[in-house]
Amino acid sequence: MKESLLDIVCCPLDKHDLELEVTEREEGEEGEIIAGTLTCTDCGETYPIEDGIPNLLPPDMRE
């Protein structure tokens, strides 16, 4: 995912901002985020980024 996606997405539960933590990033200045975590700045719920795709399903829909 591109870092600028944070301008478009929010926490699906309360619509607050998400904070990005990167554990793996593509090389280069504009490198996409391959793995990491998005954390809601209000409720604290965490959403994983895996294989470059953020999973913003609420916890009860993740199976």
Next chain:
Amino acid sequence: MPEGDDEADATESAGSAGSTESKDTRDALAERRGLDAPVYEPAEDSGLLASAAVEHARGVTLEVGTGSGWVAEQVRREGDATRVLGSDVNPHACRRARDRGVEAVRVDLLAAFRDGALDTVLFNPPYLPTDPDNEWDDWQEVALSGGESGRKLIEPFLDDLPRALAPDGVALLLVSSLTGFADVVEYAVDRGFDAETVAEESYPFETLSILALRHRDHEP
């Protein structure tokens, strides 16, 4: 790991016996569209939505329930959108869309998009009316079934659309005659939208329309 056993779930088809009229229709449509994979493949409805989307999409564009990502890819290549995203609840679909160069996000309808963040929203919803006793319970089911009314996902989508769609934005919603065209229009109008049909095509089982929805109170 939220999706540890998806591969097994996705290939398992729990087809049940019984032959109501709606199931026959669905099976015929499924066969015509070659639906045996865990991701919805482009079909005639995709082509209709893609051509309308290439014409109308601009700014930040999201295809909800992007499936294989084919429609989003057409818009990215040929349309005037500045950015094209594809969302799906199905992780297989998200990976397919990303492989096509579409920015993929795993989201339920519009739940994780900011207020007014989307200039264009595209949605070819699962719309086949389904007998609750004859559901398949796999990813193909998720891609096709619109519940008993055919509007199980269209209604919550329209409930949240006024929030996520930019004030001067447009949503293109594919509506089948099987789903009840007038009911969908009425539901959208009740949520503050102007509805205009911008494309229409007839097929053996259904007529497909592309409904363009815009905030009624927006002054251009």
